Amino acid sequence: MPAPNEITTSQLFRLIGTPECPAIVDISIDPDFNEDPYLVPGSFRHSHKDRAELLRKLAGRKCVVVCQRGIKLSQGLAAWLRCEGVEAEYLSGGMYAWRAAEGAMRIPASAIPARVDGATL
Template sequence: MTSLLEISSEKLSRLVGTPGCPNLVDVRTDDDFAADPRLIPGSIRRSYGDVQAWLGHLETRAAIVICQRGRKLSHGVAAWLRQSGIDANVLEGGFEAWGASGLAVVPVSKLPPRDSQGRTVWVTRARPKIDRIACPWLIKRFVDPYAVFLFVPPADVADVADRFNAAPYDIEEVFWSHREELCTFDVMIDELGLSSEPLLRLATIVRGADTARLDLAPEAPGLLAASLGLSRMYADDHEQLEAGLGLYDAFYRWSRDATDEKHNWPSAKRTA
């Protein structure tokens, strides 16, 4: 039974991928992590022994602490966070319980190296439209909430990636790019172990809008129109990305929770 200081895997799974998801802090020992080097989506590895050094770097929102079985390490770290003013709980049963529930886990081997501040760094072409906004949304919501995205001229992407140790995406002849009929967003979902019905539904919409196949999903023309509108509203790529995150948050929540809901006029309640 879940205690007052714990959250179940089922409840946490409803928070993952949403902008209100707490900080997810993985404090498994090195040995436990080496035995299964995967992460709960959106979680960041931290050393339980250095909690006093890094707790000040957490974003000012609640935290959920994850160890192997949800016992002393996670409860100890959560207690340290609470005494520092951070609302912190523990994942009931830890990483083992999450895995036993069959929920998604992200293989660390697929992630680019982190910078000195522990962030993954990604680079792509400037003036993003669809795929180059959808991919950062996926990464920030399901992989690394602290990820950094660089937008540069197309001819400079490869050199910037090399000089700044960044992962290039959505350009030709790189790992994170289109593959046959799939767009980069599709590829990331598959490679990062994030396949789920809502994300695959969203991926079809993104693919339709990004590759001029608007017949793939009824929602694809709407995403295309909204994306092109955002590109005209913002001259700064990072401001456009920030606005685009909200757009994809809405599409994801529709894809996950509201596909069966209809809207009409007059309302059913008033007609009744």
């Protein structure tokens, strides 16, 4: 039985590009991300350690938290965000599941332009 704060790849895939799409936050640690530097379309990278800044960036929006496997980091951060009043879910299976999902696009991080202010999205 799925957890109440879990979203599957097919559920997220159907939301991307729609007005109902939540913010998608990739919190993969650098070594994991560097091995496979791709993002879910529309997502942004953020350190799982900088919770206060993430709350500011989300500004009350719903979100889906993504890590490499969809276990410790994403489940923990999604639970913490929910305690802070944010409607947060984690991607079941993480980036491993997203990569394996038929038709799921992945965006090379190198294709995303740097922001002028130098901030990391």
